[in-house]
Amino acid sequence: MHLLIPAAGMGRRMGSDRNKLLLTLLGKPLIAWTLAAANASRHIAWIGIICQPDDESDLKDILAEVSLTKPVQLVTGGATRQESVYNGLQALPAAADRVLIHDGARCLATPDLLDRCALAIMDCPGLIAAVPVKDTIKIVDKAGLINSTPDRNYLWAAQTPQGFDVNLLKQCHDRGRDNAWEVTDDAALFEKCDLPVRIVEGEETNLKITTPVDLAIAEFILRQRQGI
Numbered sequence: 001m002h003l004l005i006p007a008a009g010m011g012r013r014m015g016s017d018r019n020k021l022l023l024t025l026l027g028k029p030l031i032a033w034t035l036a037a038a039n040a041s042r043h044i045a046w047i048g049i050i051c052q053p054d055d056e057s058d059l060k061d062i063l064a065e066v067s068l069t070k071p072v073q074l075v076t077g078g079a080t081r082q083e084s085v086y087n088g089l090q091a092l093p094a095a096a097d098r099v100l101i102h103d104g105a106r107c108l109a110t111p112d113l114l115d116r117c118a119l120a121i122m123d124c125p126g127l128i129a130a131v132p133v134k135d136t137i138k139i140v141d142k143a144g145l146i147n148s149t150p151d152r153n154y155l156w157a158a159q160t161p162q163g164f165d166v167n168l169l170k171q172c173h174d175r176g177r178d179n180a181w182e183v184t185d186d187a188a189l190f191e192k193c194d195l196p197v198r199i200v201e202g203e204e205t206n207l208k209i210t211t212p213v214d215l216a217i218a219e220f221i222l223r224q225r226q227g228i
Contacts, residue, residue, distance in 0.1 A: 001043045001118040002096040003161075004088040006050045007031055007059075007104035008077025019055050020209065021104045022062075026222055030209055031059070032066050033107035033222075039068045040111040043118035044100070046070065050077045050088045085186060086173045092166060098122065099169065101186055102161040105209045108218055113203050114161060120200050121163030126190045128163075129202035130156040159202040162186050168195060 007021050021031040031049070038044050047070055051059055056074055063072055075091040077084035085101060092099060098121050102109065113129060120127055133155035139148045164186060172189040175181070183189055187197045205221050207214055 001041075001098060001100060001121075002046045002048070002092055002166075003038055003041075003044045003100045003102060003114070004048045004050060004075075004085065004092075005031075005034060005038070005102055005104045006077070006081055006084050006088070007055070008050050008052050008081075008084045019052070019058075021107075022055065022058050023215070025107065025209075025215065025218055029062050030107045031104050032062055034102070034104050034109070035063075035066055035068060035072075037107075037109055037111050037114060038102075039066070039070055041114040041118065042111070043115050044070065046093060046096075047072045048075050048088050048091055049073070049104070050075045050084045052077050080182075081185075082173075082176065082183060082189075086177070089166065089170050089173060096166050098163065099166050100161040100163045103208060106160055106206055107209060108203075108221055109159075109161070109206045110203060113206065117161045117163050117200050120198065121165075124198045125165045125168050125195055126163065126187065127198040127200050128185070128187045129159040129161055129206065130199050131159065131202045131204060131206075133157055156199055158185060158187065159206050159208075160185075164190070 022029050025033060038047055051074055053076060075088050078087055100117055117129055133152050137150055137152060137155055138146045141147050172193045175193060176189050181192060190197050209215055209218055
């Protein structure tokens with residue numbers, strides 16, 4: 001299985017002036033935790049890290065320290081996540097027919113989750129890891145007034161990895177570029193192209209590190225896992 005890790009963003013909501021994936025968690029960069037899970041996966045055989053040129057030197061230093069047993073390729077990212085994934089798809093080896101896409105900021109995803117998604121994508125064209133929503137969700141208008149309360153039995157919070165048939169996803173990205181679609185994840189491109197996307201149950205601990213509070217929660221989770 002081929003894995004693309006979008007890692008080309010900045011840490012503005014983290015209050016950082018650098019790529020947040022270079023920030024440390026228990027003494028290791030966030031991206032190092034993500035890479036460790038990918039390296040421990042039984043089914044991932046190739047890793048592509050989509051990054052900005054300014055971060056390549058730091059990432060090469062990190063790769064030298066973590067000593068992965070799987071081939072890793074650095075891919076130049078774009079101005080948006082969508083553009084970055086497009087670039088990543090073009091850099092996949094010619095033999096790649098399925099791909100997992102996993103945000104580098106979700107550094108607590110376990111090898112088991114990656115493996116479950118890697119197996120599931122062999123039987124469907126597209127999937128996302130997701131968890132059922134626990135909170136009651138309100139639809140609110142621009143004035144701050146509640147319009148409706150959707151049934152949370154049908155609501156899932158999207159995570160990554162997301163998995164796809166490579167050729168289909170490339171076609172969806174091409175249509176997105178032609179029609180100037182702007183989406184926040186690749187599943188949305190599949191949806192716009194009327195292609196099915198399956199849910200694979202994710203992990204409650206698979207949070208996305210976005211703010212300093214997320215970083216503190218992630219440290220707590222890791223300390224529990226490691227018994228420290």
